[in-house]
Amino acid sequence: MDRPLRLIPTETTQSAELARTxxxxxxxxxxxLSLEELQSACEADAEEIGDALELLWKRYAEGSSGIVLExxxxxxxxxxxxDAAEACxxxxxxxxxxxxxxxxxxxxxxxxxxxxxxxPEIARIRGVNVDGVVAGLVERGLxxxxxxxxxFGAIRYRTTPLFERVFGLESLASLPRVDDLGADVxxxxxxxxxxxxxxxx
Amino acid sequence: xxxxxxxxxxxxxxFQGPFDLLLSLVLREELPLREIDLxxxxxxxxxxxxxxxxxxxxxxxxxxxxxxALLELKARAMFPDEDAELAELEPExxxxxxxxxxxxxxxxxxxAQFLRKRIEExxxxxxxxxxxxxxxxxxxxLAPQEPEKxxxxxxxxxxxxxxxxxxxxxxxxxxxxxxxxxWRSLLRRRSRFDFDQEVEGLSRVEIxxxxxxxxxxxxxxxxxxxxxxxxxxxxISRADAERSLSWTVRSA
Numbered sequence: 001m002d003r004p005l006r007l008i009p010t011e012t013t014q015s016a017e018l019a020r021t022x023x024x025x026x027x028x029x030x031x032x033l034s035l036e037e038l039q040s041a042c043e044a045d046a047e048e049i050g051d052a053l054e055l056l057w058k059r060y061a062e063g064s065s066g067i068v069l070e071x072x073x074x075x076x077x078x079x080x081x082x083d084a085a086e087a088c089x090x091x092x093x094x095x096x097x098x099x100x101x102x103x104x105x106x107x108x109x110x111x112x113x114x115x116x117x118x119x120p121e122i123a124r125i126r127g128v129n130v131d132g133v134v135a136g137l138v139e140r141g142l143x144x145x146x147x148x149x150x151x152f153g154a155i156r157y158r159t160t161p162l163f164e165r166v167f168g169l170e171s172l173a174s175l176p177r178v179d180d181l182g183a184d185v186x187x188x189x190x191x192x193x194x195x196x197x198x199x200x201x
Numbered sequence: 202x203x204x205x206x207x208x209x210x211x212x213x214x215x216f217q218g219p220f221d222l223l224l225s226l227v228l229r230e231e232l233p234l235r236e237i238d239l240x241x242x243x244x245x246x247x248x249x250x251x252x253x254x255x256x257x258x259x260x261x262x263x264x265x266x267x268x269x270a271l272l273e274l275k276a277r278a279m280f281p282d283e284d285a286e287l288a289e290l291e292p293e294x295x296x297x298x299x300x301x302x303x304x305x306x307x308x309x310x311x312x313a314q315f316l317r318k319r320i321e322e323x324x325x326x327x328x329x330x331x332x333x334x335x336x337x338x339x340x341x342x343l344a345p346q347e348p349e350k351x352x353x354x355x356x357x358x359x360x361x362x363x364x365x366x367x368x369x370x371x372x373x374x375x376x377x378x379x380x381x382x383x384w385r386s387l388l389r390r391r392s393r394f395d396f397d398q399e400v401e402g403l404s405r406v407e408i409x410x411x412x413x414x415x416x417x418x419x420x421x422x423x424x425x426x427x428x429x430x431x432x433x434x435x436x437i438s439r440a441d442a443e444r445s446l447s448w449t450v451r452s453a
Contacts, residue, residue: 029329068326070326077328078328078329079327080326080327080328082326084327085324085325085326085327089327092327094327095330096330097320100320102258102262102313103258105313105316105317106262106309106310106312108313108316109309109312109313110309110312112312112316113309113312125302126262126266126306126309127262127265127266127269127270127302128265162330165328166320167319167320167323168319168323168326169319175312175315176312178308
């Protein structure tokens, strides 16, 4: 009757309990909760929280529940699953991103990359006055005032955690690298000159 | 897309042809910018937009960047001495600057495209939005509220505060005549006295006035003043008592 000793890996009760607490915290939160916040709320260390989150990742993966756990804006948050989108759209609006113009997107992109940045600096890059666009972005909560320019005292703007959430970024570091965007100066210059060559040829 | 800006046909006094050719000629210094009426270029672009009947925002953006760069170049060319640093900008550098700005703007545009794509991808994601209920607010504990206490507090506030005293601000000068009289009567009783002793306990202003009175008496030849050394006691005597001696006024 010898039976080999078998160690059955089970979810430790501690992780399961912690996972329940995390669920509760995330359901109450209206903003992503950082690992530090979860730790201090649960009075647990990073590793314990990590194990509990592991359970939640599986439980709240896209497709398995109406609620999906996501890692966004430097923290963890619940969102509705994609298949519930139509129902959600009938009942809820998305004021932060609804009807964002091209000008607004360019401006918020400049703030995300160069922020904190002042209105005159944004205007110099975009070549037009940006006062109205900046005011609109502040109202949407995508950018906020963040200190003043040392030289002229102009108000400087930076993007908010809501910006990262709306655009699904874990942090600003998840934006594409500047070097991967657009052509470099030399290339544009060459193209201008190439056009000139062709014209005179 | 942006092609429409480059293909914009211009018919100006100094130039006829597409916009990108104008740009190249200016960059290559074959066409002096000051001869180009940039307002005409703007009008041509607006007419071009009107003919197309639709608003191409990409084209508008690129046009704005180009035309403002041209305007800046032109302004610099027209005021070469306005700013030594700007004047030093060689056409080569100006062209570099133009290209640099185009690149900077293009980068912003591509970043905007990336963000637009993210929004599209997340179109089906809904999440809760709202102010964070983080960290329990510290509850302000209020003392028991009684209307009488409020009334009493308001009554105290309603009392007109006393007008601030400015007494210490005014320099009160006693009249010189007062000291003239005092010195004269003193000298009627005594032939000489010591100034410092007599003014002891008086305020600085009074001492100054007392001294002015001395000078006045001296001017009228009624007294003689002597001081052995700077800061030494000032001795005053009746003029007639000293008349025989040669007196001198020695003072600091």
